[in-house]
Amino acid sequence: MTKLGRLYSMFDSVRLPDDLPYTQVSSWELRFLYLVGRHTLSGEGRVVELGSGGGGSTYALALGLKESPVFDERTGRLHAYDFFRVGKGTFATEKFFTSGHRPAHDNSFLDDFRGRLEPFLPFLEIHAGDLWQTSDPDDTTPVEFLHVDIAKTARVFRCVCERFLTRLGPGSVVLHQDFAGPRLPWLHWSTGALLPYIEIAGPPIRSTLAFEVTRPIPEDVLKSVSEDVYTLDEKLALISAVQDRVDRDHTGGIPFKSVLELSKAYVAHYAGEHRRAWSLAKPLTSDEYLARTRADHFEQLRKAYEAQPGTASRLKRLVRGR
Incomplete structure (x- = not known):
């Protein structure tokens, strides 16, 4: 059993604040994020959240890191990426504003996000804007944890592949939050391509699939995924391989x-x-x-x-x- 698999037995022990920021992530997923931060991450590699939205998932993860016995707030960083605004192509909701609706002439909820995450700002690094612009193509720092809730389009998923998946190594943890979304098949066939190098933690936590990298992922595999070189039939076969590993989510x-x-x-x-x-x-x-x-x-x-x-x-x- 991976270190992630052991977290399933701890769900009932988690008590998150009642006033968490608005989020579209389920309470089960929030608890899992807290447990990952509390029990599995050291902060020695990059801790990355792609798609922070209104901040609920960020808060749960950050709280876990803050209460971790090994995460050092002086040196460790939680990197939060998002447009932090509503509008075409952002897939954001006006509920991410503190007021519940967008103020006149202001599309950005970045200040609202900062206010909600104030207890964690000393170790929270915020990257606001298009992921292609806010991520560094030359950054090769190992990624210890990657929460993917941003890959709503194939264009964005390619950025995730090129600039984050390439930095995973044995022990890295990945959470695909949108795994229950049939319109995002790149999440599914890419997972099939990675199966020889990962171990799925257990049943999906609602719509999130969690896995741990157990073997180095070859560069040619990562290149094939990022460049989307697989044929239609190959992608269907890769998804079938995931179907052999995944049945119902942990609640059934x-x-x-x-x-x-x-x-x-x-x-x-x-x-x-x-x-x-x-x-x-x-x-x-x-x-x-x-x-x-x-x-x-x-x-x-x-x-x-x-x-x-x-x-x-x-x-x-x-x-x-x-």
């Missing part, structure tokens, strides 16, 4: 085998193979969890399929004059 609520199957449909969708995407997605419409939580995903894939020239449904619409 999220059926990850089904989620990852829908992720395969999005691999085909993004490749322009809409017929194949719908053939993968259609059987999943009877899955209770997906039907309840991902109806918009099925609609998107179905519409793309029907808009493809030569499909029967498109021909029927043309005949009806629609």
Whole structure:
């Protein structure tokens, strides 16, 4: 069992403050972040959070670091990356503002974030803006911990790969917070590519998959992931390998085998193979969890399929004059 796996038995011992900053991360994930900071991190390598949002996850992790017997606040740093503003392409919500809504003529909630994280500012380093601009391409400092809650697009994920995954080594801990998101298949097939070099901690913690690097990751593997060189069929096979390792989340609520199957449909969708995407997605419409939580995903894939020239449904619409 990895050091991460031992944390599952400690969930009930965690008591976080009731007034944590607003976050879209579940209470289970917040407790896990606290436990990682409290029991596994030394601060000797970089501790990095990509996608800090309103600060709830940052607060939980920072609190764990502050209460750690080995983390030295004088030398250790928690690096928080985010746009820290609302607007197109940021995937942020106005609830990240202290008032709950955006003030007139101000898109930035950076000051709100600083105010909420005030107890930890002595060891918190904030990087505000586009990740491609705020991360250093020449920084090779080893990354001890990486919380990824920012890879909402393939463009951003490439930056994560090139500038952070390349700095992982044996003992590094990674948390993919969006692992229950079928529209982010790069998280899934890239994990499949890394399987020979990592150990998954256990069942996902709600939507977060946690793993520890156990062997050096070859440069050519990292390059293949960052440059997205895998074929459609190779990506589907890599996701299947993850399905062999991951079933439901630790509460039993999220059926990850089904989620990852829908992720395969999005691999085909993004490749322009809409017929194949719908053939993968259609059987999943009877899955209770997906039907309840991902109806918009099925609609998107179905519409793309029907808009493809030569499909029967498109021909029927043309005949009806629609």
